[in-house]
Amino acid sequence: MTISSALSNAMTGLRAAGRTSETISANIANAMTPGYGVRTVDLSSSQIGGVRVDGVTRNVNPALLADLGLAQSALSNANDRTSFLRGYEDVLGTPDNENSLSARVAELERSLITASSRPDAPERLESVVTAARDLTTLIASASESIQESRSEADRKISLQVEQLNTALAGVKELNLQITRTETLGGDTSALQDNRQVLVDEISEIVPIRQVARDRGQIALYSTNGAILIDGGVAEVAFSPVNQVTPYMTLTGGQLSGLTIDGFPVATDSVRGKLGGGSLGAQFEIRDELGVDAQTQLDAFARDLVERFQDPAVDPTLAVGDPGLFTDAGVAFDPLNEVGLSDRLNVNVAVDKTQGGEAWRLRDGINALVEGDVGDSRLLQTLSDTLTAKRIPASGSFGSGAFSSTNLVATLTSQLGADRSQAEQQQTFASTQFNELTQLVLADGVDTDEELQRLLLVEQTYAANARMISAADEMMQTILRL
Numbered sequence: 001m002t003i004s005s006a007l008s009n010a011m012t013g014l015r016a017a018g019r020t021s022e023t024i025s026a027n028i029a030n031a032m033t034p035g036y037g038v039r040t041v042d043l044s045s046s047q048i049g050g051v052r053v054d055g056v057t058r059n060v061n062p063a064l065l066a067d068l069g070l071a072q073s074a075l076s077n078a079n080d081r082t083s084f085l086r087g088y089e090d091v092l093g094t095p096d097n098e099n100s101l102s103a104r105v106a107e108l109e110r111s112l113i114t115a116s117s118r119p120d121a122p123e124r125l126e127s128v129v130t131a132a133r134d135l136t137t138l139i140a141s142a143s144e145s146i147q148e149s150r151s152e153a154d155r156k157i158s159l160q161v162e163q164l165n166t167a168l169a170g171v172k173e174l175n176l177q178i179t180r181t182e183t184l185g186g187d188t189s190a191l192q193d194n195r196q197v198l199v200d201e202i203s204e205i206v207p208i209r210q211v212a213r214d215r216g217q218i219a220l221y222s223t224n225g226a227i228l229i230d231g232g233v234a235e236v237a238f239s240p241v242n243q244v245t246p247y248m249t250l251t252g253g254q255l256s257g258l259t260i261d262g263f264p265v266a267t268d269s270v271r272g273k274l275g276g277g278s279l280g281a282q283f284e285i286r287d288e289l290g291v292d293a294q295t296q297l298d299a300f301a302r303d304l305v306e307r308f309q310d311p312a313v314d315p316t317l318a319v320g321d322p323g324l325f326t327d328a329g330v331a332f333d334p335l336n337e338v339g340l341s342d343r344l345n346v347n348v349a350v351d352k353t354q355g356g357e358a359w360r361l362r363d364g365i366n367a368l369v370e371g372d373v374g375d376s377r378l379l380q381t382l383s384d385t386l387t388a389k390r391i392p393a394s395g396s397f398g399s400g401a402f403s404s405t406n407l408v409a410t411l412t413s414q415l416g417a418d419r420s421q422a423e424q425q426q427t428f429a430s431t432q433f434n435e436l437t438q439l440v441l442a443d444g445v446d447t448d449e450e451l452q453r454l455l456l457v458e459q460t461y462a463a464n465a466r467m468i469s470a471a472d473e474m475m476q477t478i479l480r481l
Helices: 003-029 062-092 101-117 122-183 189-205 278-308 377-387 404-442 447-480
Strands: 038-045 051-059 208-212 218-222 227-230 258-260 263-265 325-327 344-346
Touching (some): 062 189, 062 278, 062 404, 101 122, 101 404, 122 189, 122 218, 122 278, 122 344, 278 325, 377 404
Antiparallel strands (some): 038 051, 258 263
């Protein structure tokens, strides 16, 4: 080996050590950066002597990242569903809460019993009206809460569709940049990091499968088979509404579904092409959970109205007259049940705040003059009507007969069971996501290991520098001869 060859070899060693130390410092600096893949410098022996830097490799585990993306989708879906059910249950309240639906029905029943023991006491009659008014207020609040949740879901769908389209366009652009950089022989690691961040963002909205393509590109498919990116990029479209009402449904055509490249796709929780993530959860809240909750609440309201609308209960009522509870002031029409819980009201004839008189609870809703103040027969009948068992005309309560108290218990029990099941799914999804996150972090930058490598690089750099110094001394010695 000549002195010049030794000098050349040492120079390549210095360059390799410098490039490696640069990579190690980048790894340590990005230890907490989302989407960052730890880098290593690829070295090989040069045919002309010394060491050659072949490139930089980005080390990631594609299978682990794919599993983490799916876990993230499942967790987002479970969080949104659980949040809706928990919020609705909070509005209805649990039986141990004095402001719950169960407590309001029990209070109406108690006030009727109390009033029937002293039918001549105006304050006891007023307490019945107050209890009835409180009950209708809570039912209307629950209905409003459902529609607010559905409206919020509709707005989130619009935002997430926009976010999804933007992220897909970003992935397409990065695909092109990676291909160009690879063709020119450049390092694509930073571009791949940025693309992984967008893929993670998409995974939270829609569960996806990633497929590697030539020249560093990737294709993305939803787990239910929709093509999002494969060369071209899909265009997802949605039309939001300002406010969702009980009468608006997807099947009725008042609410928008999704289209991909202009073609309508299913959005339900079973067949939805983009279901399983946060976007699917919002559609489920708007079109399934919210609609089911409204249906059950309307069915309970209908049962309440029909119990007191029967002329057999109050002889002063004619067929078609409203009873103690009304549908926006008039008799309930079975063909107009949707949204009844939002329109439920106390009959103005007994409500002092609306110009009525509470003594009509004792003498009849349509009584023109006050009757015998000691006659409690109608109050007792109203109390018996509330506790009588009857089969609900609508809703999903089964074929059994229920008193009002039992019907409320069934309604809240169903909701509690759904909420409990959703929380179990949320716990499972959260545990899975956290475990996979730990595995990904363990597979990422290990600062201790990077510092150990840096010590070796420092030693290599010093050795090469010493070699250059020695070669220089030998050349100076030759020149002095």
